[in-house]
Amino acid sequence: MDWVTAISPSGYKGYKPGLGIVDRCSKTPIFLQYHKDNTAMDTAFSPWNRDISHTGLFENVISDRDAKFKSEIWMNIHKLFGTKLSFSTAYHSQTHVLV
Numbered sequence: 001m002d003w004v005t006a007i008s009p010s011g012y013k014g015y016k017p018g019l020g021i022v023d024r025c026s027k028t029p030i031f032l033q034y035h036k037d038n039t040a041m042d043t044a045f046s047p048w049n050r051d052i053s054h055t056g057l058f059e060n061v062i063s064d065r066d067a068k069f070k071s072e073i074w075m076n077i078h079k080l081f082g083t084k085l086s087f088s089t090a091y092h093s094q095t096h097v098l099v
Helices: 040-055 072-080 095-098
Strands: 002-004 014-020 029-035 060-062 084-087
Touching: 014 040, 029 040, 040 072, 072 084
Parallel strands: 060 084
Antiparallel strands: 002 014, 014 029
């Protein structure tokens, strides 16, 4: 799970940043687009609202140590759903052995 920003100067249909998610089991990529004026609450809940019906509830989420993923709301969502939030290192070494 990681953020993609500055896709193009104008964005696509008003969308600017995006969140890329890859299901490790099925290798299915999911790309969520966001408007620049989305709130933290909208951003944090959208993967759950949009994709839980397709993939099921995430058991473990691995992301980098970006402040967006370490925010209080993000931590509380994982606590609420009972999922584990793991952080990768700078070289993402532990994400390569998890299959």
